[in-house]
Structure formats: C-alpha cells, structure tokens
Amino acid sequence: MTDEWKPKILGIICNWCSYAGADGAGSARTQYPPDVRIVRVMCTGRIDTLFVLKAFADGADGVLVSGCHFGDCHYLAGNFKAAKRMFLVKSILNNMGIEHRRFRMTFVSASEGAKWATVITDVINTIKEIGPSPIAEERKRRGL
Amino acid sequence: MVYTGKNAAAAEAPEEPRIGVFICHCGTNIAGSIDVPAVRDYAATIPHVVVAQNYAYMCSTPGQNMIKDAIAEHHLTGVVVAACTPRLHEPTFRTATANGGLNPFRFEMANIRDQGSWVHMHDWDGGTAKAKDAIRIAVAKATKLEDLYPMSVPVEHRALVVGAGIGGIQASMDLAAAGIETYLIEKQPTIGGRMSQLDKTFPTLDCSQCILSPKMAEAGRTPGIKLYTLAEIENVEGYIGNFDVTIRRHARGVLTPNEAAAKGIIGGGCTGCGDCSNVCPVVKPNEWEFNMAPRKAIYICHAQVVPLIYTIDFDACVKCGLCITACGTKKAIDLEMQDELFTIKVGTVILATGYEAFPIEQKKEWGYKLYDNVITSLEFERLICASGPTIGHLVRPSDGETPQSVGFVLCAGSRDNTGIGKPYCSRFCCMYSLKHAHQVIEKIPGCRAYIFYMDIRSFGKAYEEFYYRVQNEGAKFIRGRVAQIQELPNKNLIVVAEDTLLGNQVQIEVDLVVLAAAIQPTAETEIVRRQFGVSCSGDKWLLEAHPKLNPCGTTTAGVYLAGVCQGPKDIPDTVAQAEGAASAASIPIHSGHVELEPYYAQCMQNLCAGCGMCTRLCPYSALSMTVVDGRTVMEVTAAKCKGCGTCGGFCPGGAIKMQHFTSPQILAQIDAFFLGGEQ
Numbered sequence: 001m002t003d004e005w006k007p008k009i010l011g012i013i014c015n016w017c018s019y020a021g022a023d024g025a026g027s028a029r030t031q032y033p034p035d036v037r038i039v040r041v042m043c044t045g046r047i048d049t050l051f052v053l054k055a056f057a058d059g060a061d062g063v064l065v066s067g068c069h070f071g072d073c074h075y076l077a078g079n080f081k082a083a084k085r086m087f088l089v090k091s092i093l094n095n096m097g098i099e100h101r102r103f104r105m106t107f108v109s110a111s112e113g114a115k116w117a118t119v120i121t122d123v124i125n126t127i128k129e130i131g132p133s134p135i136a137e138e139r140k141r142r143g144l
Numbered sequence: 145m146v147y148t149g150k151n152a153a154a155a156e157a158p159e160e161p162r163i164g165v166f167i168c169h170c171g172t173n174i175a176g177s178i179d180v181p182a183v184r185d186y187a188a189t190i191p192h193v194v195v196a197q198n199y200a201y202m203c204s205t206p207g208q209n210m211i212k213d214a215i216a217e218h219h220l221t222g223v224v225v226a227a228c229t230p231r232l233h234e235p236t237f238r239t240a241t242a243n244g245g246l247n248p249f250r251f252e253m254a255n256i257r258d259q260g261s262w263v264h265m266h267d268w269d270g271g272t273a274k275a276k277d278a279i280r281i282a283v284a285k286a287t288k289l290e291d292l293y294p295m296s297v298p299v300e301h302r303a304l305v306v307g308a309g310i311g312g313i314q315a316s317m318d319l320a321a322a323g324i325e326t327y328l329i330e331k332q333p334t335i336g337g338r339m340s341q342l343d344k345t346f347p348t349l350d351c352s353q354c355i356l357s358p359k360m361a362e363a364g365r366t367p368g369i370k371l372y373t374l375a376e377i378e379n380v381e382g383y384i385g386n387f388d389v390t391i392r393r394h395a396r397g398v399l400t401p402n403e404a405a406a407k408g409i410i411g412g413g414c415t416g417c418g419d420c421s422n423v424c425p426v427v428k429p430n431e432w433e434f435n436m437a438p439r440k441a442i443y444i445c446h447a448q449v450v451p452l453i454y455t456i457d458f459d460a461c462v463k464c465g466l467c468i469t470a471c472g473t474k475k476a477i478d479l480e481m482q483d484e485l486f487t488i489k490v491g492t493v494i495l496a497t498g499y500e501a502f503p504i505e506q507k508k509e510w511g512y513k514l515y516d517n518v519i520t521s522l523e524f525e526r527l528i529c530a531s532g533p534t535i536g537h538l539v540r541p542s543d544g545e546t547p548q549s550v551g552f553v554l555c556a557g558s559r560d561n562t563g564i565g566k567p568y569c570s571r572f573c574c575m576y577s578l579k580h581a582h583q584v585i586e587k588i589p590g591c592r593a594y595i596f597y598m599d600i601r602s603f604g605k606a607y608e609e610f611y612y613r614v615q616n617e618g619a620k621f622i623r624g625r626v627a628q629i630q631e632l633p634n635k636n637l638i639v640v641a642e643d644t645l646l647g648n649q650v651q652i653e654v655d656l657v658v659l660a661a662a663i664q665p666t667a668e669t670e671i672v673r674r675q676f677g678v679s680c681s682g683d684k685w686l687l688e689a690h691p692k693l694n695p696c697g698t699t700t701a702g703v704y705l706a707g708v709c710q711g712p713k714d715i716p717d718t719v720a721q722a723e724g725a726a727s728a729a730s731i732p733i734h735s736g737h738v739e740l741e742p743y744y745a746q747c748m749q750n751l752c753a754g755c756g757m758c759t760r761l762c763p764y765s766a767l768s769m770t771v772v773d774g775r776t777v778m779e780v781t782a783a784k785c786k787g788c789g790t791c792g793g794f795c796p797g798g799a800i801k802m803q804h805f806t807s808p809q810i811l812a813q814i815d816a817f818f819l820g821g822e823q
C-alpha cells in the first residue's frame with residue numbers, strides 16, 4: 001500500500017444502460033482505475049437529490065450519476081427528469097461551497113463499455129485534480 | 145420461482161439482521177486479480193455479518209448448497225454473494241436463497257468481477273479494496289431488505305410481429321401454427337421485404353421469388369395471421385403479457401373484398417385486375433424497382449404482391465377519378481379514404497424491421513449517382529431478374545448495352561473506419577457478389593467478372609464450396625480496396641485498386657461497376673425500438689438481451705428480435721432466428737401468466753402531502769389522487785407501475801416507497817461506503 005491519496009467517489013447508475021455498459025467494459029477487459037464504487041438503481045429517475053447531497057455530507061470526494069442516453073431510457077424519460085434535478089444539485093453544491101465539478105451526470109449506453117472506462121478515468125482524474133473534499137477533511141480533523 | 149414464503153425471523157421485524165456473505169473465485173477470473181481470502185476475512189468483520197465463506201464457483205450446485213445450508217445453520221435474514229454481475233446470476237442466487245427458505249428478495253449481489261477483477265487486472269490492492277467496499281455496500285442493503293412477492297399477471301393469447309420480410313413472415317407463421325393469433329404489421333403495401341427483390345439466392349441458386357412467394361401467399365391466407373400492410377406502430381403502452389399497441393393503417397384508397405362487404409358493397413372490393421392502373425394518367429418511378437421502371441399513381445409494387453390489392457399514392461394522385469370508372473361495379477376505390485387508428489392487445493412482440501442500404505453515394509470516390517454505369521448490388525438484383533425492369537437482361541444504364549466486363553466492389557462502405565461508412569462487416573455481400581459474378585459469367589458468354597475484395601467470408605454451410613465454384617468458372621479475384629473509380633468519355637469505368645497479393649497497383653477498365661453497399665437498420669427501426677424501449681448497439685442494430693445466451697430476447701420483457709434488424713445476417717440465419725424468436729415469444733403466451741418483479745412504488749399515505757406532482761412525472765400514468773379519511777393522497781396502480789422510481793426520486797416528502805430500492809436502503813449503501821470501512 002502506498003500513502004498516495006485515494007479519492008472516494010460514488011457512482012449511482014441505472015441498471016439498463018450504464019450498469020450494463022460497465023459490465024460490458026468488464027467482458028472486454030477494458031482496464032480503468034478502481035476509485036469509483038457503484039450503487040445500482042433501476043433508472044436515474046430514482047435518484048433523489050438527497051442521495052447525492054448525503055454522499056457529499058458523508059465526505060464524498062466526487063459523485064457520478066450515469067444513465068441511458070436521452071431517448072433511450074428504459075422507462076422513456078426518467079433520465080430527463082433526473083437531469084433536471086441534477087442541475088439543482090449543481091447549484092446547491094455551489095452554494096454550499098463544494099466545487100460543482102465534483103458532481104457529474106453522464107450518459108453511457110449498454111454497448112459503450114469503452115466509453116464507460118473513459119468516463120470513469122476522466123471522473124477520477126478530475127477529482128484528483130480538485131483534491132480531497134473539504135467536508136471529508138473537516139470530518140477527519142474532528143476525528144469523525 | 146420456488147420459495148417457501150415468509151421466513152420466521154423476518155416476520156418479527158425488530159430482530160437484528162443476520163447476513164451471510166459468499167465470495168466467488170470464479171476460477172481465477174476473480175481470485176487471479178483479487179485477494180479473496182483477505183476479502184472474506186474482512187467481510188466477516190462487517191457489522192451484522194454472521195458468516196463469510198468463499199468458494200471456487202458459487203453458481204455451481206455445491207456453491208448454491210453452501211448458501212442454502214448457511215441460511216438454516218445461521219438463521220440468516222439476508223444473503224450477499226460477491227461474484228459476477230446481477231445481470232447474469234441474480235436469478236440463480238435468488239433461487240438458492242429461496243431454496244434455503246428465505247424470501248428470494250432478501251438476496252443482494254456485489255459485483256466484484258465484471259466491475260471488479262476484470263477491469264482492475266493489474267491492480268491487486270486497488271481491486272481488493274474495491275471488492276471489500278462493494279461487499280460492505282451490499283451488506284448494508286441486505287440488512288434492510290424486505291420480503292417481496294412477484295405479481296403474477298395473465299398473458300394475452302395474441303402476438304404482434306412488426307415487419308414482414310422473410311424474418312417477420314416466418315415468425316408469424318410459426319406463432320400462428322402454435323395456435324397464437326398473430327398480428328403482422330408491414331409498412332409497405334406488400335409483404336416480402338428485401339428477399340422479394342432478389343433474383344437468386346446463394347449458395348443453392350434457388351430463385352428467390354419461387355421459394356418466397358408460397359410463404360407470402362400462405363402468410364396472407366392463414367386464418368391465425370391478421371395481416372396489415374401499409375401500416376405502422378403509432379403508440380405502445382403496457383408490459384409483457386399486456387401490451388396495448390396502437391396501429392396506424394395508412395389510407396390505401398382501395399378497399400379489400402372484406403372491407404367492401406363490410407360496407408355493404410356486394411361482390412365488391414379490389415380483385416387485383418389492374419383496370420384502374422391501365423387508365424391512370426399519372427406516371428411515377430417505381431421505388432420498389434429502384435426507380436428503374438415506371439408505375440402509376442394507383443399501383444402494385446410487383447406481380448406477386450401479398451395482399452393483391454392496389455394502392456393509391458396520394459402524393460401523386462390528381463384525383464381525376466378515371467380509376468373509379470374503370471373499377472366499375474367493384475367499387476373498390478375510395479379517393480377520400482383516411483388513415484385509420486386502432487388498438488390491439490398482445491402478450492408478446494417480435495421486431496423484424498430488417499435493413500436498408502447505406503447511402504453509398506457518400507463514398508464520392510466510387511462515383512455512385514455521378515457515373516451512370518456504377519450501380520448497387522440491389523439494383524443489380526433487379527436488372528438480372530427475369531421479372532425485373534429489363535426482363536432479366538443485364539444492361540448498363542448509360543446506353544442499354546450488354547456489359548462485357550463487370551467489376552464488383554466488395555466491402556463498399558463496410559469494414560470502413562474512415563468515418564464515412566460502417567465499421568462492421570455486412571456479412572452477406574461476399575456471398576451475393578460471388579453469386580452475381582456467377583450470374584454474369586453464366587448469362588453473358590465471354591463476360592469478364594472482376595471481384596475486388598478484402599477477404600472472402602464464405603462462412604456458411606456449402607459457402608466455401610460455392611466460392612471455389614465461382615473461382616473455377618473464371619471470375620478474377622483482386623485482393624485490395626478500390627481507391628477510386630474514374631469515368632471515361634465512352635462511359636466505361638477505370639477501377640483503380642491495390643493488389644495486395646501482387647504488391648502493385650492495378651487499373652482495370654470495365655463496362656459496369658457493382659457496389660456491394662454496406663447495410664444499416666431502416667430509419668423506422670429507430671422509432672420502433674424507442675416505442676418498445678429496446679436498446680441498440682453503437683452501430684444502431686437492435687440489441688439482444690445477451691449476445692450468446694439470449695440472442696432473440698431484448699431487455700424489454702416480452703419483446704424479441706428476428707432477422708437483420710438485430711445485425712446483418714443472410715436468409716438461413718434470419719429464418720433460424722425468426723423461429724427462435726417465435727418460440728421464445730410463445731412461451732409466456734402458452735404458460736398463460738408471467739411474474740413481474742415486485743419493484744413497484746407504494747404511497748405511504750400518512751406522509752403524502754397530496755401535492756400530486758408525482759402523478760405528472762410517471763410515464764405510465766400509474767399514479768392518481770384519491771381521498772382517504774378526508775385527506776387527498778396519492779394512490780399507485782401497481783400493475784401499471786414499471787418500477788423506474790422517478791416518482792420516488794422526486795417526492796419532496798419522501799412519501800413514496802420504491803420496493804427493493806427504498807430510500808433507507810440506498811442511503812444505507814451510501815453511508816456504508818463513506819462512513820464504514822477500514823480506516
């Protein structure tokens with residue numbers, strides 16, 4: 001083990017496109033860095049702003065929401081409705097003093113395993129560039 | 145699914161969760177990149193975990209028995225398997241959980257292979273740490289899982305097939321033969337698809353129409369098949385077992401005998417005599433013949449159409465009414481006919497929407513649509529066909545002369561990564577180009593056939609033998625891509641190519657060039673797939689549920705695929721897949737009911753503020769407002785809910801409970817990741 005800082009990033013992703021795409025990256029053995037942990041939901045429409053905010057309150061360095069491309073949602077338009085909410089998340093984060101680039105919504109289809117690997121790599125690089133979450137630092141300082 | 149109902153521990157809710165964790169090696173697939181014993185030892189320390197075991201193959205019978213035995217021995221309330229992906233083995237482990245006496249929905253999977261060991265093959269520490277977290281997250285969810293019961297819904301004893309090429313025809317005939325009333329919907333005025341435009345079929349060289357028309361005719365008269373041509377899907381609602389599909393029948397302008405009888409016109413309706421077409425003054429190019437032959441505004445595509453009913457092209461018709469007079473007492477023609485919408489209820493659906501040619505004029509270097517004597521293979525099929533525009537005499541478009549040399553350009557736009565064209569292999573072009581070379585050599589004595597190819601892919605039964613035959617007949621094979629085609633003043637063409645076997649450049653003058661253009665899904669396929677919620681791959685072909693183990697299914701339960709709409713395939717493979725799809729589509733219908741996953745929404749009415757915002761978010765109109773004890777609250781119609789969770793993700797009061805994806809479950813997962821774990 002090295003002492004290099006490892007970001008803690010949460011991915012909340014839909015079952016039908018992004019989760020399937022992530023599995024596809026696995027079948028193809030497309031390699032990417034391991035810093036993102038996944039929570040699966042049936043559709044990004046399920047994602048309550050609360051989930052994202054709770055992750056940041058818990059000290060997340062980054063959160064990724066990923067679903068189907070517009071028009072491809074298994075439930076027609078859950079991703080549209082999620083996307084609208086995610087704009088709200090961005091503005092709340094800004095107001096809370098959390099760099100909004102720590103949060104991202106992407107669209108990766110079931111056949112885009114290679115894209116999934118690129119997205120994950122990019123998300124991790126972005127978070128590494130921004131550095132640890134101020135909330136995580138504060139939690140650490142207070143010994144939480 | 146077999147399970148024995150509620151488990152005693154869960155019934156007394158306050159009892160502490162007792163979770164068992166089972167970690168799979170998947171041979172070396174997981175154990176080769178992740179420290180499985182370390183992960184197991186870690187899992188044993190996670191709160192609520194009472195047993196943690198590892199095994200070579202958890203999905204095997206001994207692996208499943210481990211789960212079953214541990215449930216009994218440790219009185220588990222929840223099971224976590226860390227292995228491949230729930231998309232593969234969730235059903236397996238749910239069954240094992242049920243066999244152990246727990247409700248199957250008390251199972252949760254941690255994906256440590258497809259999203260773990262396979263993508264972090266060279267990062268032992270990173271992959272191991274991620275697997276530990278994945279298990280901790282899964283355990284957190286497992287502690288909050290509840291008993292759920294799938295809803296059993298009846299399945300309508302009818303099926304729908306969209307697209308009536310050979311794939312759709314075969315699927316409908318099989319379904320009808322299995323006793324299932326089947327709607328066959330075709331957007332063209334006739335069924336038959338691309339196969340009806342072909343002259344002969346490789347490698348046997350049977351005449352395409354001779355083997356297809358009997359099937360077309362049978363599909364047209366089988367009582368179990370309700371055939372609608374000039375029709376398209378307007379709207380789709382419902383789910384497996386109970387799809388409500390609205391069909392748009394475009395106005396044909398001509399009544400069938402049955403429709404005429406329904407209108408009280410005795411002995412009326414179109415008999416296919418063609419008297420109308422003879423008098424119609426409007427002449428248009430016949431698209432079915434690739435505009436190489438004329439048709440009238442009232443027309444049939446070709447002589448063997450099914451159904452044999454004329455069609456009016458209302459964009460061209462001048463409403464002179466001459467056809468009405470010619471039709472006489474049959475009174476078949478109605479110039480004021482309107483589109484008709486009607487809704488059908490079906491249990492399962494097969495999509496068989498086929499393909500179209502890639503617009504090969506986009507490859508400007510080959511001069512299609514610029515040079516008269518550059519044609520496509522489909523045009524070649526019509527020109528060589530005895531029922532085609534030239535009665536089977538292959539001529540070159542510029543002067544009507546019989547060509548003495550023909551160049552066939554294979555992979556025209558296929559296997560092309562330049563950005564203009566398709567990266568995939570269109571699969572049947574090699575074989576039909578061999579067939580075309582054989583045909584010119586056979587029909588035109590002395591005619592030379594040059595085949596410019598990258599590889600000849602003669603993969604099927606008796607295909608390689610056919611390749612040898614065409615070689616022996618004297619076709620010249622030049623291995624290399626065609627760089628450019630130039631036109632000479634006499635309209636002959638110079639094909640400039642590389643010969644990679646001889647290592648030099650060749651320039652060959654020919655009278656006619658045939659481009660084996662790549663194929664792509666029809667434009668309508670994109671619309672239909674979205675109506676049914678079916679995914680597509682990056683190249684836009686419809687996506688099967690699993691490329692190997694479920695090639696006819698899709699991720700939408702009850703919707704299946706047949707033929708080229710799923711990816712390029714020749715007639716034998718199309719028919720085989722159609723029969724597979726028909727069999728798959730008949731299973732839910734014959735079993736009479738399906739079990740739907742109990743992932744539906746529930747309203748916790750004590751928390752509901754009655755704002756009603758969620759009712760507008762639901763794409764399936766599953767939510768409505770009602771009054772309970774004087775309060776306005778929301779109510780879910782469970783059978784309509786598909787479980788997306790959009791309402792639950794929105795409700796500001798947290799009043800909507802999404803079964804199996806509840807907010808407490810998801811928040812527990814998030815907390816477990818960030819607040820739990822090895823410090």
Ligand SMILES: Cc1cc2nc3c(=O)[nH]c(=O)nc-3n(C[C@H](O)[C@H](O)[C@H](O)COP(=O)(O)OP(=O)(O)OC[C@H]3O[C@@H](n4cnc5c(N)ncnc54)[C@H](O)[C@@H]3O)c2cc1C
Binds near residue numbers: 338499714716
């Ligand atoms: C030049 C050429 C030569 C060939 N020669 C051979 C050969 O010799 N041997 C061989 O095995 N294969 C050959 N093939 C391949 C053959 O054409 C296909 O395998 C076969 O036609 C596939 O049938 P299908 O039913 O999947 O699709 P299609 O034939 O394309 O039928 C699809 C049908 O669906 C309809 N449709 C599409 N969208 C909708 C919609 N939204 N609503 C309603 N209807 C819709 C279309 O109008 C069409 O009728 C050849 C192909 C080409 C291009």
Ligand code: SF4
Binds near residue numbers: 463
């Ligand atoms: S009414 Fe239309 S279809 Fe009939 S003959 Fe005149 S132009 Fe042709």
Ligand code: SF4
Binds near residue numbers: 764780790
């Ligand atoms: S989860 Fe909610 S929004 Fe989604 S289908 Fe069910 S009721 Fe409608």
Ligand code: FES
Binds near residue numbers: 014018066067073
């Ligand atoms: S199912 Fe993927 S975003 Fe809705």
